[in-house]
Amino acid sequence: MRCDLKKKSSILKSLRTGLLIAISIIVFAYAFQVTNVNFETTRSEVRITQLTRVLRALAKPELVEYDTTEEEISSPFYLPCPDNGEIEGIEKNTNLAYIQTSVICASPKETITVEGFNMPANIKGPINFLAASGVKRQLANFETNSDGYFSVDVVVPTRQPVAEAQYITATIRTTTGLPKWTETAKATWDKIIETVFIALLATTIGTAASIPISFIAARNLMKDSTSTPTSTALNIIGFPLGAYLGYIFSKWIIDLLSPFEKNVFITLIGLIISGVIAYFSLRKGLPSEDIKKPTNSVKIQRFAFIFIAGVMAILSIILFGEFTKLAGEALENLLGPIGFLGYALFQIGDITSMLVPALTAIAFGGVIVSVFNKVGLSLQDNLNTSILKIINIVLSTIAGAILFALVMAVINWFYQFNNPRISLYYPVIIGGFAGFILAVIAKPKHLLPTGFIIYTITRTILNALRSIEPLVMAIIAVIWVGIGPFAGSLALALHTIAALAKLYSEQVESIDDGPLEAIHATGANKLQTIVYAVIPQIIPPYISFTMYRWDINVRMSTIIGFVGGGGIGFLLQQNINLLSYRSASVQMLAIAVVVASMDYVSSKIRERIV
Amino acid sequence: MLEIKNLTKVYEGNVQALDDVSFNVQPGEFLAVIGLSGSGKSTLLRCINRLVEPTNGEVIWDGVDVTKAGPDELRRIRRQIGMIFQHFNLVERSKVLTNVLAGRLGYTNPAMSLVNRFSKKDVEMAYKQLERVGITDQANKRADELSGGQQQRVSIARAMMQNPKIILADEPVASLDPVLAHSIMQYLEKINKEDGVTIICSLHFLDLVHRYANRAIALNAGVLMFDGAPKEIDDVKFKEIYGKEAERVG
Ligand SMILES: Nc1ncnc2c1ncn2[C@@H]1O[C@H](COP(=O)(O)OP(=O)(O)OP(=O)(O)O)[C@@H](O)[C@H]1O
Numbered sequence: 001m002r003c004d005l006k007k008k009s010s011i012l013k014s015l016r017t018g019l020l021i022a023i024s025i026i027v028f029a030y031a032f033q034v035t036n037v038n039f040e041t042t043r044s045e046v047r048i049t050q051l052t053r054v055l056r057a058l059a060k061p062e063l064v065e066y067d068t069t070e071e072e073i074s075s076p077f078y079l080p081c082p083d084n085g086e087i088e089g090i091e092k093n094t095n096l097a098y099i100q101t102s103v104i105c106a107s108p109k110e111t112i113t114v115e116g117f118n119m120p121a122n123i124k125g126p127i128n129f130l131a132a133s134g135v136k137r138q139l140a141n142f143e144t145n146s147d148g149y150f151s152v153d154v155v156v157p158t159r160q161p162v163a164e165a166q167y168i169t170a171t172i173r174t175t176t177g178l179p180k181w182t183e184t185a186k187a188t189w190d191k192i193i194e195t196v197f198i199a200l201l202a203t204t205i206g207t208a209a210s211i212p213i214s215f216i217a218a219r220n221l222m223k224d225s226t227s228t229p230t231s232t233a234l235n236i237i238g239f240p241l242g243a244y245l246g247y248i249f250s251k252w253i254i255d256l257l258s259p260f261e262k263n264v265f266i267t268l269i270g271l272i273i274s275g276v277i278a279y280f281s282l283r284k285g286l287p288s289e290d291i292k293k294p295t296n297s298v299k300i301q302r303f304a305f306i307f308i309a310g311v312m313a314i315l316s317i318i319l320f321g322e323f324t325k326l327a328g329e330a331l332e333n334l335l336g337p338i339g340f341l342g343y344a345l346f347q348i349g350d351i352t353s354m355l356v357p358a359l360t361a362i363a364f365g366g367v368i369v370s371v372f373n374k375v376g377l378s379l380q381d382n383l384n385t386s387i388l389k390i391i392n393i394v395l396s397t398i399a400g401a402i403l404f405a406l407v408m409a410v411i412n413w414f415y416q417f418n419n420p421r422i423s424l425y426y427p428v429i430i431g432g433f434a435g436f437i438l439a440v441i442a443k444p445k446h447l448l449p450t451g452f453i454i455y456t457i458t459r460t461i462l463n464a465l466r467s468i469e470p471l472v473m474a475i476i477a478v479i480w481v482g483i484g485p486f487a488g489s490l491a492l493a494l495h496t497i498a499a500l501a502k503l504y505s506e507q508v509e510s511i512d513d514g515p516l517e518a519i520h521a522t523g524a525n526k527l528q529t530i531v532y533a534v535i536p537q538i539i540p541p542y543i544s545f546t547m548y549r550w551d552i553n554v555r556m557s558t559i560i561g562f563v564g565g566g567g568i569g570f571l572l573q574q575n576i577n578l579l580s581y582r583s584a585s586v587q588m589l590a591i592a593v594v595v596a597s598m599d600y601v602s603s604k605i606r607e608r609i610v
Numbered sequence: 611m612l613e614i615k616n617l618t619k620v621y622e623g624n625v626q627a628l629d630d631v632s633f634n635v636q637p638g639e640f641l642a643v644i645g646l647s648g649s650g651k652s653t654l655l656r657c658i659n660r661l662v663e664p665t666n667g668e669v670i671w672d673g674v675d676v677t678k679a680g681p682d683e684l685r686r687i688r689r690q691i692g693m694i695f696q697h698f699n700l701v702e703r704s705k706v707l708t709n710v711l712a713g714r715l716g717y718t719n720p721a722m723s724l725v726n727r728f729s730k731k732d733v734e735m736a737y738k739q740l741e742r743v744g745i746t747d748q749a750n751k752r753a754d755e756l757s758g759g760q761q762q763r764v765s766i767a768r769a770m771m772q773n774p775k776i777i778l779a780d781e782p783v784a785s786l787d788p789v790l791a792h793s794i795m796q797y798l799e800k801i802n803k804e805d806g807v808t809i810i811c812s813l814h815f816l817d818l819v820h821r822y823a824n825r826a827i828a829l830n831a832g833v834l835m836f837d838g839a840p841k842e843i844d845d846v847k848f849k850e851i852y853g854k855e856a857e858r859v860g
Pocket residue numbers: 621622625626627645646647648649650651652653654
């Protein structure tokens with residue numbers, strides 16, 4: 001009985017195995033067809049000669065060249081043979097290099113033999129027919145043997161009959177002087193530097209941006225963040241409101257300042273004054289220690305100081321942007337060869353000016369959110385459940401409406417419905433209804449896992465971004481900022497953010513919880529816990545991942561030029577299209593050298609740190 | 611000063627870690643918490659400063675209910691409660707001094723700690739605390755270069771930076787050898803006697819309880835089984851706390 005069962009199962013088993021094998025054979029057979037596998041082409045003679053030629057060209061990168069001198073060895077020749085048969089013979093110095101034709105005169109299209117003697121050994125060169133008119137025509141190439149001798153059959157060209165002697169010449173080219181870099185080598189050097197800097201910029205920007213994101217994308221830091229329905233609804237209402245106010249406010253200040261923005265001194269003085277005021281009001285508003293519980297009037301006073309500090313900070317950031325732009329412009333002309341420092345300064349100023357409205361919007365949003373949070377908490381503590389429930393229902397209806405309207409506004413931007421019913425009314429109604437239902441269902445004091453939701457959204461966005469190939473991103477960036485290294489840097493930076501933020505956050509998730517708990521227990525808040533317990537633990541893996549990414553970015557930046565992203569890829573693609581494989585070979589060599597040395601350096605640094 | 615009322619904690623997956631635990635702690639007490647592994651000692655200590663969110667019940671600290679405190683209130687409560695852990699929980703890659711200073715974070719302004727700045731007063735205080743536990747010379751070493759006993763002393767110094775009114779110690783000596791265990795316990799005793807800091811300390815060895823604690827509570831599967839002087843733990847009580855098969859050692 002048992003034996004029988006075993007047998008049955010073993011038959012089943014072998015059937016299954018057989019089926020699996022059959023399926024895999026079919027899959028691979030199909031794969032052969034789809035991928036056009038055709039080994040006949042690999043043996044075709046034409047293709048093999050082509051391949052050989054290209055490979056040989058690639059093996060000889062056009063790196064250096066020499067100055068050459070040419071010496072022409074000639075021998076007189078009559079075409080056609082003179083009618084009277086008189087030919088002036090000439091004496092040849094047989095101690096020097098000379099050439100000898102088998103006959104001294106011939107008719108067009110006759111084949112003659114040219115021999116060379118005492119030539120330099122093992123050289124190649126052209127054999128020309130130098131007509132009386134001075135026109136040169138190449139007849140063949142010669143190649144001397146180790147004794148400096150050659151013999152080549154050539155066909156005499158068709159020419160107008162001329163009485164006097166014309167010449168058959170052999171050109172000896174000799175290289176002189178030291179090897180020089182070819183133009184290709186120089187261009188390659190320029191572009192490889194560009195390539196390395198694309199990688200550098202992309203890595204730096206990407207790293208800087210992905211560190212804060214990685215904290216938001218770390219489960220262990222976010223999972224404990226919860227908020228009450230009241231605060232959540234208030235936040236959803238408050239942030240867009242604050243951001244909008246901030247945006248308006250920054251525009252207003254920028255307008256206000258615009259009459260002075262071209263004046264270096266006013267901007268500088270303004271920058272210093274606003275900076276100092278911001279610093280001191282910040283110190284007043286944020287006392288370094290709080291032993292007792294602050295009273296309400298102290299709290300209001302502090303808030304006022306922080307508000308002044310914030311406004312002054314915005315002012316000084318705007319002025320900083322304007323000042324650096326002006327200073328950069330001036331320095332660019334002044335500094336001459338190191339004018340690029342001025343250029344960099346100008347760009348920094350420009351980035352600052354560009355970011356001001358966004359920063360202000362975020363700052364205002366943040367302030368309103370934190371104020372609303374406090375309001376939400378105190379409502380929570382001081383109201384009884386039924387009133388709170390009513391408030392929650394109202395707030396969350398509004399919040400749902402706003403949230404849906406905002407999301408729909410983004411979707412509408414892409415699809416351009418041109419229909420307020422779809423882009424505004426429906427989302428507001430549906431969102432409001434969803435918020436209403438949620439608030440009705442949820443217990444008013446139940447905590448919502450806000451942290452977990454933010455974590456999930458961040459992770460999803462990162463995963464989506466990461467699945468877009470950098471080359472595709474580069475294509476989009478090229479459309480945005482034009483062909484060139486800037487597009488490549490942008491694309492790589494974006495991809496770096498997506499990739500590093502994920503790797504980093506996984507590191508944050510794997511840190512030791514103990515210190516976190518201990519620091520938390522001292523009364524430290526989230527920010528302090530991150531600074532004192534999280535960051536010290538993640539520095540080594542962060543550095544190691546950054547090096548790893550730098551490595552990848554160097555590789556990527558070598559080919560991002562294929563789609564117009566700047567760097568060496570552009571040159572390489574050009575040369576391949578022009579079939580100049582010897583030039584292309586130089587670029588391939590450069591890529592190999594750079595990638596290999598980056599690989600080495602980064603692995604050394606990683607070894608040091610970990 | 612500390613009242614625990616009907617404290618209950620149910621972890622995810624329906625694990626009942628604390629079951630209706632109530633007791634009071636008087637100022638200046640040295641209270642030992644005993645019980646088998648898994649009986650809920652760590653959970654109890656962590657519920658007091660809300661590192662673990664209690665499911666039910668109240669923790670009244672100086673007349674304020676910790677379980678209902680908002681973030682600011684909680685921060686002010688936590689900074690008066692020092693905590694010491696079995697595995698020290700130091701930030702290993704940071705300097706000893708930084709680890710000690712971290713005890714001050716509940717008082718310093720969060721924005722200031724972004725730039726890693728402590729006032730001179732705090733740094734002086736940190737050196738004073740290191741001196742008290744006898745490792746001033748290690749201040750600039752990395753925490754993971756220290757031995758276990760030294761690390762636990764650092765964590766005592768860190769707790770003392772908080773000017774605590776109470777210290778929660780979760781098996782502070784369970785990963786140390788007996789000699790070091792006594793030395794650490796003596797530091798706690800000194801803090802208790804000299805500074806009048808109340809201490810709640812979970813312990814595995816009854817001889818340590820007898821030697822250092824002036825009161826003990828015992829948990830078994832989350833239920834409070836005993837509350838009284840350590841010497842009252844007789845064989846009957848012992849079997850109640852640790853189960854019928856248990857044998858007394860040490
Ligand atoms: N985060 C958690 N999630 C789920 N269950 C938990 C968690 N932490 C502890 N528990 C469970 O709660 C119970 C009490 O655990 P606790 O750590 O408080 O015990 P303990 O007395 O400190 O034990 P030990 O002496 O081993 O430290 C145990 O059954 C444990 O498995």
